Amino acid sequence: MTDTVRNIALFGVVAVLITITGFMQSWNSALLIINLGLISSIMAIGVNLQWGFAGLFNVGIMGFVALGGLGAVLVSMPPTTEAWAAGGFGIVTGLLLGAATVVGAIMVMKRMKPGRTRVITMLVVLIGGFFIFRAVFDPAVESVEKVNPAITGYLGGLGLNVLIAWPVGGLLAAGVAWLIGKTALGLRSDYLAIATLGIAEIIIAILKNEDWLSRGVKNVVGIPRPLPYEIDLQKDASFVETAAGLGLDPVIASTLYVKIGYGALFVAVLLLVLLLAQLALKSPWGRMMRAIRDNEIAAEAMGKDVTRRHLQVFVIGSAICGVAGAMMTTLDGQLTPGTYQPLRFTFLIWVMVIVGGSGNNFGAVLGGMLIWFLWVQVEPIGLFVMQVITSGMADDSGLKEHLIESAAHMRLLTMGVVLLMVLRFSPRGLIPEK
Amino acid sequence: MDFLNAIVALSNYVIVPGMAYGSQLALGALGVTLIYGILRFSNFAHGDTMAFGAMVTVLVTWWMQSVGISLGPLPTALLALPFGILATMALLLFTDRMVYRFYREQKAKPVILVIVSMGVMFIMNGLVRFIIGPNDQKFLDGERFIISAREFKALTGLKEGLAIKTTQGLTLVTAVVVVILLFWFLNRTRTGKSMRAYSDNEDLALLSGINPERVVMYTWLIVAGLATIAGTLYGLDKTFKPFTYFQLLLPIFASAIVGGLGNPLGAIAGGFIIAFSEVTVTYAWKKVAGYLLPENLAPDSLVQLLSTDYKFAVSFVILLIVLLFKPTGLFKGKAV
Numbered sequence: 001m002t003d004t005v006r007n008i009a010l011f012g013v014v015a016v017l018i019t020i021t022g023f024m025q026s027w028n029s030a031l032l033i034i035n036l037g038l039i040s041s042i043m044a045i046g047v048n049l050q051w052g053f054a055g056l057f058n059v060g061i062m063g064f065v066a067l068g069g070l071g072a073v074l075v076s077m078p079p080t081t082e083a084w085a086a087g088g089f090g091i092v093t094g095l096l097l098g099a100a101t102v103v104g105a106i107m108v109m110k111r112m113k114p115g116r117t118r119v120i121t122m123l124v125v126l127i128g129g130f131f132i133f134r135a136v137f138d139p140a141v142e143s144v145e146k147v148n149p150a151i152t153g154y155l156g157g158l159g160l161n162v163l164i165a166w167p168v169g170g171l172l173a174a175g176v177a178w179l180i181g182k183t184a185l186g187l188r189s190d191y192l193a194i195a196t197l198g199i200a201e202i203i204i205a206i207l208k209n210e211d212w213l214s215r216g217v218k219n220v221v222g223i224p225r226p227l228p229y230e231i232d233l234q235k236d237a238s239f240v241e242t243a244a245g246l247g248l249d250p251v252i253a254s255t256l257y258v259k260i261g262y263g264a265l266f267v268a269v270l271l272l273v274l275l276l277a278q279l280a281l282k283s284p285w286g287r288m289m290r291a292i293r294d295n296e297i298a299a300e301a302m303g304k305d306v307t308r309r310h311l312q313v314f315v316i317g318s319a320i321c322g323v324a325g326a327m328m329t330t331l332d333g334q335l336t337p338g339t340y341q342p343l344r345f346t347f348l349i350w351v352m353v354i355v356g357g358s359g360n361n362f363g364a365v366l367g368g369m370l371i372w373f374l375w376v377q378v379e380p381i382g383l384f385v386m387q388v389i390t391s392g393m394a395d396d397s398g399l400k401e402h403l404i405e406s407a408a409h410m411r412l413l414t415m416g417v418v419l420l421m422v423l424r425f426s427p428r429g430l431i432p433e434k
Numbered sequence: 435m436d437f438l439n440a441i442v443a444l445s446n447y448v449i450v451p452g453m454a455y456g457s458q459l460a461l462g463a464l465g466v467t468l469i470y471g472i473l474r475f476s477n478f479a480h481g482d483t484m485a486f487g488a489m490v491t492v493l494v495t496w497w498m499q500s501v502g503i504s505l506g507p508l509p510t511a512l513l514a515l516p517f518g519i520l521a522t523m524a525l526l527l528f529t530d531r532m533v534y535r536f537y538r539e540q541k542a543k544p545v546i547l548v549i550v551s552m553g554v555m556f557i558m559n560g561l562v563r564f565i566i567g568p569n570d571q572k573f574l575d576g577e578r579f580i581i582s583a584r585e586f587k588a589l590t591g592l593k594e595g596l597a598i599k600t601t602q603g604l605t606l607v608t609a610v611v612v613v614i615l616l617f618w619f620l621n622r623t624r625t626g627k628s629m630r631a632y633s634d635n636e637d638l639a640l641l642s643g644i645n646p647e648r649v650v651m652y653t654w655l656i657v658a659g660l661a662t663i664a665g666t667l668y669g670l671d672k673t674f675k676p677f678t679y680f681q682l683l684l685p686i687f688a689s690a691i692v693g694g695l696g697n698p699l700g701a702i703a704g705g706f707i708i709a710f711s712e713v714t715v716t717y718a719w720k721k722v723a724g725y726l727l728p729e730n731l732a733p734d735s736l737v738q739l740l741s742t743d744y745k746f747a748v749s750f751v752i753l754l755i756v757l758l759f760k761p762t763g764l765f766k767g768k769a770v
Contacts, residue, residue, distance in 0.1 A: 055545070057545055057548060057549075059478075059552075130739075183754050183757055183758055184754075184757060187757060187761050188761075189544070189545045189548075190475070190476040190544065190545070190548060191691070191757060191761070193476065193478075193548060194476065194684070194687045194688075194691065194753070195750075195753070195754070195757070197683065197684055197687075198684050198688070198746065198749070198750035198753060199750070201681070201684055201746045201750075202744070202746060202747045202750055205743050205744055205746060205747065208743065209741060209743045209744070342680070343556070343559065343680075347552060347555075347556060350549070350552060351556075354549065405567070406563070406564045406565075406567065409560050409563035409564045409568070410560070410564070411560070412556050412557070412559050412560030412563065413556070413557055413560030413561065413564065414560075415556050415560075416553045416554065416555070416556025416557035416558075416559075416560060417553075417557060419549075419552070419553035419556060420533060420550065420553040420554070420557070423546075423549065423550055423553065424533075424536060
C-alpha cells in the first residue's frame with residue numbers, strides 16, 4: 001500500500017465516521033462537527049508550522065484564538081457612536097500615552113549609559129507614565145461603560161463585513177506573537193512555552209475585564225453573519241419551495257443550508273492555508289526551517305539567523321491561529337470570553353498536531369478532523385459505557401449516580417491517553433513527515 | 435497612632451496574605467525546580483499533581499470527619515495529609531514507570547518530555563475531575579482564626595484590626611519545617627548529596643557510581659510530598675477547586691524561573707517575590723494612604739494599581755523582565 005493510498009484511506013475513515021454520525025444522530029450535528037473540525041484543522045496547521053517546521057513549543061494557542069475572536073468583534077460590530085462621543089477620545093489618548101510610556105522607557109534603556117541614573121530615569125518614566133495613563137484612561141472607560149450598559153457599554157467595532165475580520169484577527173494575533181517572540185525566543189525552549197502560557201491567560205483576563213473593549217463577561221452577541229439567518233430563509237418563498245422539492249422540512253433545510261454555507265467558506269480558507277503551508281514547506285525557506293529545527297548550531301554556522309527565522313515562523317503560525325479564532329467567533333455569532341479554556345483551545349490542538357503527524361500539513365488536517373470528532377463523541381460514548389458498567393447496580397446507589405455524572409470528564413482522560421499512546425508507539429503520527 | 439494603624443492595615447492585607455501565598459508558591463516552585471534539576475524538563479503536570487494530592491487529602495479528611503476524628507483547633511486535613519502524600523507518591527512513581535522512564539532511556543529531547551508531561555497533565559486533570567468533580571470543595575475545620583480582628587482591636591485599642599487565619603499560620607510553619615527538612619536532606623544525607631551531584635553533572639555522577647534510577651525515584655518521592663503539601667495548604671487557605679491548580683502553574687513557573695530554574699534556594703525566593711508583587715500591585719492602598727498622608731491629601735480613589743483579575747499579569751511581567759535582563763534567574767540557575 002503506497003503512502004498516498006494509505007493517507008486517502010485515513011481521510012476516508014474520518015469521512016465514514018462523520019457520515020455515521022449523520023445517519024445515527026442528525027445531519028445537523030454531523031455538519032457542526034465538520035465545521036468546527038475545519039476550524040480546528042486550520043489551528044493545527046498554524047501550530048504545525050511552529051512545532052513541525054521549526055520545533056517551537058507554543059502553549060498559548062488559546063490566547064491567539066481569542067484575539068482572533070476580538071478581531072471579529074472590532075471589525076464587524078456597529079460602532080457605538082454615543083460611547084465614542086462619551087469617552088472614545090479619552091480611551092484613544094490614554095492608550096497612546098501608555099504606548100508612549102513604554103516606548104519612552106525603551107528609548108531611555110537604549111540611549112542612556114548603563115548605571116544608576118538610567119535605572120532611576122526609567123523608573124520615573126514608567127511610574128509617571130503609568131499614573132498619567134490611568135488619570136486619562138480611567139474616567140474615559142467609566143463614561144464609555146455607562147452608555148446603555150445592558151446592550152452596549154463598549155466602543156463597538158467598525159461595522160464592516162465580518163469576512164474582513166478574518167485577516168484582521170490574524171493580524172492582531174501576529175502583533176502579540178511578535179511581542180512575545182521578541183522576548184522569549186532565543187532562550188531555552190521551555191521559556192517560550194511558559195511565556196506563551198502566561199500571555200494566553202492575560203489575553204483572556206483582558207477580554208473578561210475590559211468591558212469598554214469586548215463587554216467582558218457580558219459577551220458580545222449578534223455578530224453579523226456572512227450568511228442569511230435561518231428565520232429569513234424560512235420566510236423566503238422560493239427557498240421553501242426548493243426545500244419542498246428536495247423533500248425537506250423548511251426549518252431543517254434552512255439550518256442545513258447555513259451550515260453548509262459556513263462549511264464551504266471554511267473549506268476555502270483551509271485550502272488556501274494548506275496550499276500556502278505546502279508551498280512554504282517545499283520552498284528553500286521550508287528546507288531552511290527544518291534544517292534549523294534539526295540542528296540549530298549547524299544552521300547558524302551556515303549563516304542562518306536562527307532567532308529571526310524562529311520569530312518569523314512563530315508570528316506566522318500564531319496569525320493562522322488568529323484567523324481560525326475569528327472564523328470560530330463568526331460561526332458562533334458571539335464572543336464569550338468566559339468559555340475560553342486552555343484544555344480545549346491549547347492542549348487539544350496539540351493533541352491534534354501530534355496525533356496527525358507533526359511536520360506534515362495533511363497530518364495536521366487529519367488530526368484536526370479526527371480528534372475533534374473524538375472530542376465531541378467521547379462524551380456520549382463515555383456515558384453509554386458508564387451506563388453499561390453501572391447497569392447491574394441498584395438504581396439508588398450513590399456510586400452509580402457519581403459514575404454517570406462524571407462521564408463528562410472522560411474526555412480529558414481519553415485525550416491524555418491518546419496523546420501518550422501516540423507519542424510512545426507512533427511518535428511520528430498518523431501521517432508522518434516525509 | 436495613625437502610623438501604627440497604617441502598619442497594622444498593611445500587615446493585615448498585604449504582609450500576612452503575602453507570606454502565606456508566598457510559602458505556597460515556594461513549595462510548588464521547589465517541586466518544579468527539583469524535577470527540572472534532576473530530570474531536566476519543565477513539568478506541566480505539576481499543578482495537577484498538586485490537585486491530585488490535595489484531592490486525596492480532602493477525601494481522607496471527609497472520611498475522618500465522618501467518623502469523628504479531629505485535631506481540635508487544627509484542621510483535620512493535617513492528619514489526612516500523610517495519606518495524600520502516600521497516594522501521590524504511588525501515582526508519580528507509577529507515571530514515571532509507565533511514561534517517563536521510556537523517554538529517559540531513549541535520551542529524548544527535553545521538549546519531548548514537556549509534551550509528554552502535557553499528556554500526563556490531561557490524564558491527571560481528568561482523573562481529579564472524574565473522582566471529585568470540577569466544583570469547589572470545602573474541607574476546612576477547627577479554629578478559624580489564631581487572632582481575629584475584633585480580638586486584636588480589643589487587645590491593642592487600635593482602630594485597625596489584624597486577623598491571622600489558622601491556615602495562614604499553619605502554612606508558614608509547615609513551609610518552614612518542610613524547607614528545613616528538604617535542605618537538611620539535600621545537604622547532609624548521602625542520597626541528597628547524590629541528587630545534587632546528579633543535577634550538577636550527570637556524567638560525573640554516573641562515573642562515581644551513583645544509581646540514576648534511585649536518584650530519580652527519590653526525586654519523585656520528594657516532589658510528591660512537596661506538591662501534596664503545597665496543594666493542601668493552598669486548598670485550606672483558599673478553596674479546593676481543580677481548575678485553580680492548573681492556573682497556579684503560571685505563578686509557580688514564574689517563581690522557579692525568577693529564582694533560577696534548578697536552584698532550590700532561588701525557588702523559595704522567587705515564590706515570595708512573585709507573591710508579594712501580586713499582593714502589593716493588586717491591593718487597594720486607600721486605607722494605608724489615608725492613615726499616612728495628611729487629611730487634605732488623602733486619596734479619593736482606591737489607589738489600586740491593577741484590579742485583582744490581573745494578578746497573573748503581575749507574575750508574567752516579572753517573568754518577562756527577568757527573562758530580558760537575567761535569563762538564568764536571580765540566583766544562578768541552569769544554563770540558558
